[in-house]
Amino acid sequence: MHAVRAQQKQLTPQVHAPFPSACVPLPHRSAFAARGRNASVKTCAMASETAGKPIQCKAAVAWAPKQPLDVTTVTVAPPGPGEVRVRIVATALCHTDAYTLDGMDPEGNFPSILGHEAAGVVESAGDGVTTLQPGDHVIPCYQAYCGECKFCKHPDSNLCTSVRAFTGKGVMKSDGKTRFTSSDGKPILHFMGTSTFSEYTVIHAESAAKIDPAAPMDKVSLLGCGVSTGWGAVDNTAKVKPGSTVAVFGLGAVGLAVIERAKKAGASRIFAIDINPSKFPVAMEWGATECVNPKVRYQSV
Numbered sequence: 001m002h003a004v005r006a007q008q009k010q011l012t013p014q015v016h017a018p019f020p021s022a023c024v025p026l027p028h029r030s031a032f033a034a035r036g037r038n039a040s041v042k043t044c045a046m047a048s049e050t051a052g053k054p055i056q057c058k059a060a061v062a063w064a065p066k067q068p069l070d071v072t073t074v075t076v077a078p079p080g081p082g083e084v085r086v087r088i089v090a091t092a093l094c095h096t097d098a099y100t101l102d103g104m105d106p107e108g109n110f111p112s113i114l115g116h117e118a119a120g121v122v123e124s125a126g127d128g129v130t131t132l133q134p135g136d137h138v139i140p141c142y143q144a145y146c147g148e149c150k151f152c153k154h155p156d157s158n159l160c161t162s163v164r165a166f167t168g169k170g171v172m173k174s175d176g177k178t179r180f181t182s183s184d185g186k187p188i189l190h191f192m193g194t195s196t197f198s199e200y201t202v203i204h205a206e207s208a209a210k211i212d213p214a215a216p217m218d219k220v221s222l223l224g225c226g227v228s229t230g231w232g233a234v235d236n237t238a239k240v241k242p243g244s245t246v247a248v249f250g251l252g253a254v255g256l257a258v259i260e261r262a263k264k265a266g267a268s269r270i271f272a273i274d275i276n277p278s279k280f281p282v283a284m285e286w287g288a289t290e291c292v293n294p295k296v297r298y299q300s301v
Contacts, residue, residue, distance in 0.1 A: 050123060050124065051078070051123070051124040051134070052078050052124065053078060054075050054076065054077055054078065055075070055076045055085070055123075055200050056073055056074070056075050056076075057073070057074065057076060057198065057199035057200050058071060058072070058073060058074075058198070058199050059071070059072065059073075059074045059113050059180070059188075059195075059197060059198035059199065060113065060114070060115075060197040060198070061074065061111055061112075061113055061182070061188060062100075062101055062110055062111060062112050062113070062114050062191075063110060063111045064110050064111070065101065065102065065103030065108065065110060066101070066102060066103055067101075069101070069114070069197070072182070072183065073183050074113070074180050074181065074182060074183070074188060074198065075180070075181045075182075075183075076179055076180060076198065076200040076201065076202060077179040077180075077181070077202065078124060078126070078179075079124060079125060079126035079129075079179070079202050080126050080127075080172055080174040080175060080179075080202075081126050081127040081128045081174045082126060082127075082128050082129060082173065082174055082204060082205055082206075083125075083126040083129070083172060083174065083179075083202050083203065083204055083205060084122050084123075084124070084125045084126065084129060084132050084138075084202070084203060084205055084208055085122070085123045085124045085125075085179075085200060085201070085202045086120040086121065086122055086123060086138060086140060086200065086201050086202070086203060086208070087120050087121045087122075087123045087199065087200055088115075088118050088119075088120040088196050088198060088199060088200065088201060089118075089119055089120045089121060089217040089218075090118060090119050090120075090217045090218040090221045091115050091117065091118035091196040091197060091221060092117040092118065092221050092222055092224075092225075092226070092253075093115075093117070094116065094117050094225050094226065094253075095252075096116065096192075096225070097114045097115060097116070097197075100114060100191070101114065107168050109169065109170045109189045109191075110189070111182075111186070111188050111189065112170055112188060112189040112190065112191045112195070113180060113188055113189075113190065113191060113195040113197050113198050113201070114191045114195070114197050115191065115194060115195055115196030115197035115198070116140065116142045116191065116192040116194040116195075116196060116224065116225060117196065117221055117222060117224040117225040117226060118139070118140055118194065118196035118221045118224060119137065119138070119139050119140075119211070119215075119217035119218075119220050119221040119224070120137070120138060120140070120196075120201075120217070121135065121136070121137055121138070122134050122135060122136040122137075122138055122208070123200065125205070126174075126205075129205045131205060131210070132205055132208055132210060136208075136210050136213075137210070137211050137212070137213045137215065137217070138208040138209060138210055138211060139208070139209045139211055139220065139221065139223055139224045140193075140194040140196055140201070140203050140207060140208060140224060141193075141194070141207050141208065141209050141224060142167070142192035142193055142194050142207070142224075142225070143158055143159070143160065144160040144162055144163050144164070144167070144193065144204060144206040144207045145158065145160050145206060145209075146160050146162035146163075146206045148162070149161045149162055156236075160206065162204075162206050163193060163204045163206055163207065166193075166204075167190065167192060167193030167204075167207075169189075170189030170190045170191065171189065171190065172190070172202065172204070173204060178190055179201075179202035180195070180198070180202075190202075193207045194207065194224075222253055226252075226253030226254050226257060227253070227257045228257075229254050229257065230253070230254045230255065230256070230257025230258040230259075230260070230261060231257055231258075231260075231261040233254075233258055233261075234246075234258055234261040234262050234265055235261065235265070240261075240262050240265040240266075240267055241265070241266065242265070242266030242267075242268075243266065243267075243268050244262075244265070244266070244267045244268065245267065245268065245269040245270075245271075246258075246259075246262045246267045246269070246270045246271065247270075247271040247273060248262070248270065248271065248272050248273060248283075248288070249273045249274075250273070250274060251272055251273075251274040251276070251279040251280075251282070251283050255272070255274075255283075256282065256283065256286050259272060259283060259286045259287045259288050260286050260287055262287065263286070263287030268289075269289050269290065270287055270288045270289050270290070271288070271289070271290050271291075271292055272284070272288035272290070272291045272292070273291075273292045273293075273294060274291075274293065275293060275294060275295050277291070277293050
């Protein structure tokens with residue numbers, strides 16, 4: 001974890017239009033207007049002022065597939081039983097968001113608020129929530145953890161079933177409804193149980209991972225998907241052993257995380273492969289031993 005926090009500033013997820021071409025975690029409040037530029041983080045309201053009340057805020061709404069995101073005002077209802085409302089401080093862009101917006105995701109429901117790679121602060125908690133309280137810093141997790149189902153108890157699985165049937169439909173478990181509505185009162189669905197392209201979001205308590213409040217949110221937000229995906233590919237899928245040779249195709253956030261974890265796993269040779277040679281210096285810094293541009297025959301640096 002400490003290694004990730006120290007080096008993560010160099011992770012820059014790459015996604016395609018309509019998102020920015022070079023995306024970094026976006027700060028709260030001015031995130032959508034900034035389009036990737038750094039901006040100061042401001043607190044909209046304290047929990048004591050907003051708990052139990054609807055909140056109006058800005059969100060990037062996907063009204064339909066293959067349409068540009070609409071930055072507009074939405075209403076975020078208070079959390080229901082077993083839920084928390086989170087003020088999003090930083091959110092990053094993942095290719096899965098673009099994949100869904102392009103209409104290729106079979107679970108892509110519209111209209112919805114995309115986003116699943118973020119960090120924020122619990123604004124309020126619904127009835128029955130005992131593991132979180134206002135002020136806690138959290139990472140919203142599209143893969144929940146209840147700790148009780150057979151998948152959570154299995155040593156080699158994290159496919160928690162506690163809320164999966166509801167997050168796949170874009171609604172909340174307690175009542176089967178959404179917590180987002182448009183300015184004219186129309187319901188807007190949740191995405192992956194997170195919906196972090198909104199200044200405020202409501203998630204199941206099982207979908208919130210509490211983190212150290214000292215952790216920089218614009219960096220640890222990537223732990224919600226990119227970094228954990230890369231590390232998991234090394235440990236759980238490829239099962240890299242000391243002395244292994246590893247080839248990594250694509251040097252975005254996931255690729256760099258794969259390189260980092262492969263190095264820690266003891267890989268002796270790590271090939272960083274990308275058609276953009278400007279990424280090679282960063283890959284070498286993270287642990288790649290050789291870089292290859294497949295468009296240039298026999299080129300290796």
